[in-house]
Amino acid sequence: MSAYQTQSTCFEDKDSLIKGLSENGYGLNTVEVHDTPQTLYDYCGHPRPQKAHIILRRQFVGGAANDIGFLKNTDGTYTVIISEYDSMRHNTAWIANLIKSYAKHALIKQGKRMGLTFLGVSAQKGTGRPIVQFRKALA
Amino acid sequence: MADQIISCVINDDGSVTADAAGFKGKGCVETISKLLSILHGQTLGATHKPEYRQNVTTQTQIKAGR
Numbered sequence: 001m002s003a004y005q006t007q008s009t010c011f012e013d014k015d016s017l018i019k020g021l022s023e024n025g026y027g028l029n030t031v032e033v034h035d036t037p038q039t040l041y042d043y044c045g046h047p048r049p050q051k052a053h054i055i056l057r058r059q060f061v062g063g064a065a066n067d068i069g070f071l072k073n074t075d076g077t078y079t080v081i082i083s084e085y086d087s088m089r090h091n092t093a094w095i096a097n098l099i100k101s102y103a104k105h106a107l108i109k110q111g112k113r114m115g116l117t118f119l120g121v122s123a124q125k126g127t128g129r130p131i132v133q134f135r136k137a138l139a
Numbered sequence: 140m141a142d143q144i145i146s147c148v149i150n151d152d153g154s155v156t157a158d159a160a161g162f163k164g165k166g167c168v169e170t171i172s173k174l175l176s177i178l179h180g181q182t183l184g185a186t187h188k189p190e191y192r193q194n195v196t197t198q199t200q201i202k203a204g205r
Binding site for chain 1 (some may be wrong): 144145146147148149151153155165174176177191
């Protein structure tokens with residue numbers, strides 16, 4: 001049995017997190033979303049004490065994998081729950097990429113909410129870092 | 140008057156640096172602060188500096204942490 005580890009995150013927006021996951025290996029049809037936290041299961045199919053609102057089931061995570069969960073906290077942020085075994089592949093680099101994808105989608109959502117015109121995402125010259133651009137019409 | 144272009148660079152650590160160039164006056168800090176507020180990151184720093192070209196414009200940069 002691989003122990004589950006938890007890590008607090010900056011994720012607050014569910015939609016942006018789901019879109020971020022879709023860019024990091026988990027398409028929409030592989031992500032479970034629940035209003036109330038549901039049980040996570042280990043690689044044998046045994047229930048574990050941990051629960052989560054957003055779940056990547058083990059069959060999508062990989063061979064001999066455990067479920068991965070995102071539990072929404074009372075402060076609105078999500079805690080990611082990953083087993084020690086699965087953290088070899090879903091490591092800090094994977095989390096970092098997820099954070100970047102999340103930031104992109106959260107910005108796009110917020111920009112549209114503010115009435116800004118979304119111009120697109122491009123790569124910064126030299127670094128390749130993503131640039132999200134908006135236009136704001138001035139009166 | 141030209142539109143304002145807001146550029147948000149997503150840094151390697153997931154923080155975001157936003158620039159608003161092309162318009163003058165106050166409001167730019169508020170605009171990109173509101174834009175970055177969804178990230179709920181700590182605002183690490185904001186600068187507001189005038190750039191003198193043919194027309195006076197301002198450039199604002201705010202960085203939001205993770």
